[in-house]
Amino acid sequence: MGELAELGLDEEKLTKIALESLKNLKWIQDNLDKLREEYGNKYIAVLNEEIIDLDDRLDILRERLKYKEETDAVVVEYITPNKVVYMF
Amino acid sequence: MKCQAYLMKTGAYLPIYIKSSNISLIQPFNFLLDTGASLSAISAYDLGSDVDYSIFEKSDFNAFGVGGSQKFYIIRSMELFFLNTENIWKKGCELDRFLILPPVYESLTNKQFSIPSILGLDVIGKYFSLYFDDKEVYLESI
Numbered sequence: 372m373g374e375l376a377e378l379g380l381d382e383e384k385l386t387k388i389a390l391e392s393l394k395n396l397k398w399i400q401d402n403l404d405k406l407r408e409e410y411g412n413k414y415i416a417v418l419n420e421e422i423i424d425l426d427d428r429l430d431i432l433r434e435r436l437k438y439k440e441e442t443d444a445v446v447v448e449y450i451t452p453n454k455v456v457y458m459f
Numbered sequence: 460m461k462c463q464a465y466l467m468k469t470g471a472y473l474p475i476y477i478k479s480s481n482i483s484l485i486q487p488f489n490f491l492l493d494t495g496a497s498l499s500a501i502s503a504y505d506l507g508s509d510v511d512y513s514i515f516e517k518s519d520f521n522a523f524g525v526g527g528s529q530k531f532y533i534i535r536s537m538e539l540f541f542l543n544t545e546n547i548w549k550k551g552c553e554l555d556r557f558l559i560l561p562p563v564y565e566s567l568t569n570k571q572f573s574i575p576s577i578l579g580l581d582v583i584g585k586y587f588s589l590y591f592d593d594k595e596v597y598l599e600s601i
Contacts, residue, residue, distance in 0.1 A: 373547040373549060374549055392486075392489060396467065397467050401468065412568060451565070451572075
């Protein structure tokens with residue numbers, strides 16, 4: 372048993388969320404060029420490596436996702452219309 | 460403790476669950492390992508729009524990055540829990556302060572960029588050693 376379980380948290384669920392959201396993030400990054408062609412300038416919500424919803428507005432998309440089941444591992448990303456390099 | 464990061468096109472990511480007395484989060488977030496960042500920070504994009512920022516302290520220093528410098532919100536007394544290679548959550552470190560990266564907007568469309576949360580040198584190198592090759596990235600407790 373891990374230390375989050377000792378705090379009363381559901382570790383199994385948190386692990387599943389963590390691993391699935393990583394998978395979804397990787398899927399977005401691997402398919403970014405294709406996604407940009409179709410969904411450029413939109414926010415997409417990805418679960419199980421599939422787009423489950425999208426919108427022009429982040430707040431509206433997030434609000435809709437609240438009412439869907441099992442969306443903890445959803446990754447919501449803004450698909451930029453052009454390639455962007457993040458520099459930190 | 461040994462934790463495997465997940466290599467993606469934009470870098471290596473690690474799931475971390477953060478706990479603090481003034482914020483309760485229901486899920487872990489994916490942190491980008493960033494050895495160029497002095498301090499770790501959680502992205503306002505990850506925190507979402509339902510967060511009441513008035514509960515957070517404003518930094519008494521400016522943080523400087525690409526794009527300029529500005530004040531940040533701070534979360535105090537953070538505990539960071541890491542998923543180890545056996546898929547068990549363990550506390551990796553405690554930080555006195557944790558920055559919140561403010562939202563970043565595209566200038567033309569005013570759309571919020573999905574900026575990742577970052578794990579910087581206040582954790583990497585201090586509490587964990589970083590090991591990597593072209594296929595795998597690990598953090599291991601010091």
